[in-house]
Amino acid sequence: MRNLFARYWFAYAMVLPVVVVLALLVALPLLQGLFFGFTDINDTNIANPVLDREASYEFTGLANYLNVLSGDPAYGSFWATLGRTVIWTGACVFFHYAIGLALAVLLNRQLRFRGLYRVLLILPWAVPVFISAFAWRYLFNAEYGLINWALESVGLPAQVWLGQSDLALVSVIVVNVWLGVPFMMVALLGGLQSIPADLHEAAEIDGASPWQRFVHVTLPGLRSVSSSVVLLGVIWTFNMFPVIYLITGNNPHTRILVTYAFERFFSGATRDYAIASTYGVLVLSVLLVFATVYRRAMRRHGEVL
Amino acid sequence: MSIDAASLRATTAAVRPPARRKRSTAASIGLHATLVVASLIAVFPVFWVLVVSFKPDAKAIERTPTLFADSTVDNYWNVLSGAKGAFLSWFGNSVLIAALTTVLGVLLAATTAYAASRFRFPGRRWLLLSFLVVQMFPFAVLIVPLYNILLALGLQGSAPGLVLVYCSTAIPFCTYMLKGYFDGIPGEIDEAGRVDGLSPFGVFWRLVLPLARPGLAVTAFYSFIVAWSEVAFASAFLSADDRSKTLAVGLQVFVQQNRAEWGHLAAASVLVAVPAVLVFYLVQRFLVGGLTAGSVKS
Secondary structure, eight states, X not given: OHHHHHHHHHHHHHHHHHHHHHIIIIIHHHHHHHHXXXXXXXXXXXXXXXXXXXXXXXXXXXXXXXXXXXXXXXXXXXXXXXXXXXXXXXXXXXXXXXXXXXXXXXXXXXXXXXXXHHHXXXXXXXXXXXXXXXXXXXXXXXXXXXXXXXXXXXXOOOOOTTSSSTHHHXXXXXXXXXXXXXXXXXXXXXXXXXXXXXXXHHHHHTTOOHHHHIIIIIHHHTHHHHHHHHHHHHHHHHTOOHXXXXXXXXXGGGOOHHHHHHXXXXXXXXXXXXXXXXXXXXXXXXXXXXXXXXXXXXXXXSOOO | OOSOHHHHHHHHSOOOOOOOOOOOHHHHHHHHHHHHHHHHHHHHHHHHHHHHTTSOHHHHTOSSOOSOSSOOSHHHHHHHHTBTBOHHHHHHHHHHHHHHHHXXXXXXXXXXXXXXXXXXXXXXXXXXXXXXXXXHOOHHHHHHHHHHHHHHHTOTTSHHHHHHHHHHHHHHHHHHHHHHHHHTSXXXXXXXXXXXXXXXXXXXXXXXHHHTHHHHHHHHHHHHHHHHHXXXXXXXHSOSSGGGOOHHHHGGGGGOTTOOOHHHHHHHHHHHHHHHHHHHHHXXXXXXXXXXXXHHHO
């Protein structure tokens, strides 16, 4: 043990601050959150140092999990919400990847104004999310939004985009796609640039069509970058809170797992921390299962993350 | 040293795109048309906020949009003078929190990434894996326990508490990117530095960090944006006093249910977006090379 430390003291010294911060601010809260899921903790029985009140919540075993997993609407219709979260995540990541890849391929060649296009296309990434959310809420407004005005000018009926219908989900997906494409585009552009040009030239000399070159040279060359960014994209989108919260608020038609957990935290008189924590643990479990399966599938083709 | 910085940068930074081939006029038009349309979609919402920011609130909600309608800079003046909420306080808080997060996050991520890139110490794999898992944590499980912990540390409702929280979300991703970047810097450089009498830390600080500047720029940008735009923690932890809010929380006063002051909101938004776009513009030429190094080799 002493030997180990003597050999790697430098590495451990460099890693130590991060390990301390993560243990304190991630691992510890997570364990506590895990514990809260088995209690009936809420704002009325949590320890409150300001009011000098002792904690009085009780251990309730699996009650929260049974309530949530039963799919009861009083507990957020878990299965329907999970389904919506999967649709939201799938749609967003699919369009992020498809559009990001298309733009990256277009930009990865010599053309005039390449730098300008790149700066303009990355712009949505640079603007803070809450600003973009406000901007889109304004554009989607049913009365004076520009999108309805554009629809009406070409003779199409105006829509209530952010109302109580599934159109609201479509709207937030559009916004999130707009927000997420730049990151994918930049990551994939980097990946494209790391594919040696001679591979493409060799394929071309062998008589491969552009489409064949794309499928047999470009896509395999991008596999490592793609598998990483898709995994990250799924995790981020699954947990994407500000877009939905800032654009549609507590709209059941755009409710995903994390926004519902947040609702339980902050709306209602009681602030149901127990159910919110239960949801948090379930979100983490779903993502862990997904990441494990995904990594196993990808490992057959090479390392991922 | 056999490898100098310039040649190293040439290999790690952007590789030249495939040589220009003969392209038909139609293909050229199609290519540019697609990129122009995509750029317009990317820029338009931001442009429209700029347009609205000069309109009075009443003109901002007219059914037929106009580019100019009674345009003035009154909105900016009202926002900056504090007539519409403590904008300058929010701005100051956000700058402080974002700057601290960036400095601390990049520094910690860099040391961790360097250790993970250069040393095969026991626990390394476990550490890297835990960073991936941290990405999956829904903040929802963490808000109340985090609040308790910050309370115990005496950091609740304060900027340093929020900075630590943001670091814990920014560091894992930044570490991954920087590790990929450091992996691309040959170990011979470290050895040469040691032979020349530098300490391990001296090698890191004086040789490796300067070479990794593009990677550092990207991680700095990422940390800054994380802290500059975060909403949930900021609204949960800093809600008590109006002057302690960050911009992300404060700006919501403009769009409360019964009144939507779009003109003022837009002006405030422009003022908020400017520093972010500025930081972005400074690092954007590093973005492509920086991100790739992280994602290709991690």
